[in-house]
Amino acid sequence: MLLSTRLRSRRLLSLLAMVALLAGAAAFRLPPDDEVVRRIVEGVQRYYGAALPEKAYLHLDKAWYTAGETIWLKAYVVDARLHRPDTLSKVLHVDLLNANNQVVARRNLLLAGGLAPGDIALPDTLTPGNYTLRAYTGWMRNAGPDFFFSRRLAVWPAAPVDAPDSNPVAVRARAAAAFRAAAAVAAPPDVQFFPEGGNLIAGLENTVAFKATNHDAHGLDMQGQVFDAENRAVASFRSSHLGMGTFTFTPVAGQRYHAVVAPAAAPTTVPLPAVQATGYILHVVTLPNDFLVAIQKQGGSGGPVLLVGQVRGTVAYVARSQMSGAEAFTMHIPKSKFPGGIVHFTLFDGQGTPLAERLAFAQNQSALRVTLTPDQASYHSRQPVRVRVAVADAKGQPIAANLSLAITDSEGAGSSAENIASHLLLTSDLAGYVETPSYYFQNPTPETAQHLDALLLTQGWRRFVWKAVLAGQAPVRDYGVERSLGILGQVTQPNGKPVPNSKLTFLQSSPIKQVLSTVANSEGHFLFTGFGGCDTTRVTLQARAKDARAVVLRLDAGPPVATRPLPPLPLQAPVALKEALSRSQQQRAAERQFRLDTTKFILLDGVNVRGAKAQPVDSRHLHSPNDAAVINMADLPKSNLTVLDYLRGRIAGVSVSGDVRNPSVVIRGGSTINGNASPLYLLDGLPVDFQDIVAFQASEVESIEVLKGPGAAVYGSRAANGVIAVYTRRGSPAYKPSSESAPGVIVLNLPGYHCGREFYVPRYDAPQTNRDFPDTRRATLYWNPTVRTDASGKAEVTFFTSDAKGTFQLSAEGLSGEGQAALGNGSLQVK
Structure with missing residues (x-):
């Protein structure tokens, strides 16, 4: 735990007194031209120069969604050292994974200068729950999934939360959530202990950090005691923030220590790391303007030691001293020496062997301030809005920046758990899940600094190991730089x-x-x-x-996913979110009847199907099989014909005419709408264009179904001319994942870049705008991923309000050309 304020003050005064006593006797000094120093500095520079690490960040329009909504996003890919928009990779992969870590949606984004807009349309039938959105380049796979962008997203049911029984998907999801929640509560907490610097050293006062998490990796408040092998209590502790904290004690050589932790279903016993008889302690106290570093030694013959401080491969501090006996060395190191971010303090011996390491945070780089100013105090429905955007640094100097802007329903919006500044400076350099990282930046106080220090003590992790760096080993390069889409695989026996x-x-x-x-x-x-x-x-x-x-062809399956499932949604939505969810669900219901945007998809009413349980369930069918004329491809000889070739002459009332360059299909009995007699085409249950069907190879098709008249009514007014539904073998739930059609032969559809939709913004000052139906935009009123301020730091955006009334939140994020994160918020009133 973090110590009480009085105890922390007492320890700090004691340490400052020790500094005053030792300052004249022993201090670190800057080394002269030194071969070991040169080898360490050049090793770090060489490693980063070869690794060229990247970071990715996604700005989303909001923090939560309901099934049927669209995730609007803007991708920022930067170099990991200076955070400048990257030009190394040209492809960013974005995956949406469900609670069981299965990929349910994937987008390939084409990067231009490290930037790209995108979107993911969530189906109405998407199972509610927690999802993971991750983003990575092929080059980032060399560093591993720990350094991908990753964010948890809650997707709530499309049906009203107060009436879950009206939606069978929601009923199943809630039942599964209740079962998983009950099982998770019984699971013991995960408690870990981390000695500062790396090891417990006998005979010296050690600082030990700890972290306790529950089944879903969230911090768990806890307290406990530390006992020696004879069960004598030697220390007590209590967490102060998200299950984290620190305590101190002096271990004895040869002793084994364990902690007894509560609360839990039963007291949990956790062993502490083994005690080392000799070694070094590297202790760091974060002060407002500098770091107070203390080094102590136990045992050994002593000798020269070297302290190195580096941030993302930039060595900013090096000092050398001579240690013998039990003396301690202390120093004040100004934070201004370091770039903003995580500082790695590493203690080496005279030969360059690492002895201890400690992470700290230099919070001396403020994000650029984005000011968002609407041109009026309040607005009416369907009224034009002009928002002035201004970007400036901490000194008020204007900055050119590339931004994305979201305007969303402020009800239940709260603050995002992460933003571009917290990601680039903190979480992108830490492995594992970090809970609410933006907390450490929103209100920088001594208390939040201590909480951040506890996070770094428990979750600190570096991108490289010193052994490889000092040996001159090249970083792993299993994956190359992607400048276009491709197919990667291996030929095996x-x-x-x-x-x-x-x-x-x-x-x-x-x-x-x-x-x-x-x-x-x-x-x-x-x-x-x-x-x-x-x-x-x-x-x-x-x-x-x-x-x-x-031979066998094995295609690259993509990066590995976590093995631990995500926690379920709570059985009841949080009070602060409930009204916003209700509004969003009402908006989705209205959009089933009125579509304001230009998408070609039709949102259909839910269909409740009752009957005998069948496995596997094919969710691609909304209609009854008895309403369709079916061509079962398994009953026909295999050939290279297309779907339209098989339709010719096989179903009464279906006329296929023209050649492959200009085909036409008409279902007799349909009603022409606005001069259009074309039927509705479905591929695996989704509406598609005729061109997506016309050349589809029949060898990849499981069945073709044709509906007309009342049987097609379930698909809405677009189905007035009938429906032609094509179901692929690969889309079937019974399909086996082997895609080989013959030994050594594989057939696949390689998705191209995601050329996303543009967020629909009606213009009510234009005469052609349809005003006869409601404008339901509320959850996300406006999204613009391409806001650019000029050299004067200014830009302007215009849009119209909808029929929704209330308070809307404005949120902008982005980057300057020099890699400075930019953040800003505002509000908008519609009466």
């Missing part, structure tokens, strides 16, 4: 052993036709790259070994 130098043939059938070939490397790995555009690429890959033996 059926037993998994790689097949070296096998020949691969690449055949692309859409959107263009081409044939390529390459040879796998000595480990059987291969890469086809150079794909672009928004279209899905239809690809057939074939691999052949030189000795004609059987």
Whole structure:
């Protein structure tokens, strides 16, 4: 735990007194030209110069969603050292994972100068729960998933929260949540102890940090005592923030210590790390303007020691001293020496071997201030709004910046758990889940500084290990820089052993036709790259070994996901969120009837199906099988024909005319609407354009169903001309994940870049704007991912209010060209 204020003050005064006594006798000094120093500094620079680490951040329009809404986002990819918008990678992958860590949506974003807008449309039928949104480049995979952007998102039911029985999806989700919550409560807390500097050193006063989390990785308030092997109490502790804190005690050589922790279902006993008879303590106290660093030694022959302070590979402090006996060395190090962010203090011996390490935080880089000023104090419905945007630094100097701006319902909005400043300066350099990181930046006080210090003591982690850096080892480079989309994989034998130098043939059938070939490397790995555009690429890959033996194509499955499932949503929505959820759900209901945007999807009313339990359940069908004429592809011979080829002459009333360049389909009995007699096309239950169906290979299809008349009514007015529904083999819940159609042959659809939708902004000053139906925008009134301030730090955006009334929150985030994070909030009143 963090000590009480009185005890902390007493310890600080004691330490300051020790500094005064020792300042004249022993102090660190800047080293002269030193071979060890040169080797350490050059090793860090060489490592970062070769690794070229990247960071990714996603600014979202809001912190929570309901099923059926759209996640609007802006991607920022920067170099990890200076946080300047990155130009190394050109592709950013964005995954949405459900509570079981399965990918339910994936977007490939084309980066321009490290920036890209995007969106993810959540289906109405999406299971409510907690989801993870993560973003990464191919190059970031070398550092591992710990350094991906990752954020938890709550997705609430589309049906009203007060009437869950009206939505069977919500009923199932709530039942599952109740079961998982009951099981989780019984799980013991996860409690860990971390000696400051790395080890417990006998005979010296040690600071020990601890962290206690529950089943969903949230901090758990706790208290307890530390006992030696004879069960004599030697220390007590109590958490002060999110289950974290510190305590001190002096361990004895040869003793074993354990802690007894409460509260829990039963007292939990946790062993402390083993005590080292000799070693060094590296103690750091964070003061308002500097770091007070104290070094103590126990045992050994002594000798020269070296203290190095670096931030993201920039070595900003180096000092050397000579230690012998039990003397202590202390020093004040100004925070101004360091770039803003996590400081790694590392103590080395005279040969450059690391002895102890301690993380601290230099909170000396304020985010740029974004001022958002509406041109009026309040507005009426469907009235124009002009918002002036100004960006300035801490001294008030104007700054050019690239921003994204969200205006959302302030009811239940609260403050985001993370923002671009907290991510770039803190969480992107820590492994694991960090709870509410923006807390440490919103109100910088001595108390929050202590809480942040406890976080770094318990969750500190570095991007490299000193052994590799000092040995001159190159960083791992299993993945290259992605400048376009590609296909990565490996050719193996059926037993998994790689097949070296096998020949691969690449055949692309859409959107263009081409044939390529390459040879796998000595480990059987291969890469086809150079794909672009928004279209899905239809690809057939074939691999052949030189000795004609059987081979298997294994495509890259993407980065690993967490094995621990996410916690369920609470059974009842938080009070602060309940009204906002109700409003959002009402908006979704209205949008089922009136669509203001330009998307081609139709949102359909929910259908409750009661009947015998069947496994597996195919959620792609909304209609009854008895209402459709069905072509079962399993009953027909395999060929290279398209879906339209199989429709010709097989179903009464369906007319297919024209050639492959200009085909036409008409279902007799349909009613022409606005001159359009085309039926509604569905692919695996989703509305698609005719061009998405016309050339679809029948070999990949499980069945084709045709509906007309009353049977098509479930799909709404767009189905007045009938429905042609195509169901793929891969979309079936019974489909096995093996995608090989023959040994060494694989067929796949490679998704292109996500060319996202533009947020719909009606203009009520334009004569062609339809005013006959309600404008329901409330949850997100306005989203603009491309706000750029000029050299004077200014920009302006305009939009119209909707029919919704109340208070709206304005939130802007972004970056300057020099890598400074920018933040700002405001409010908007609609009467």
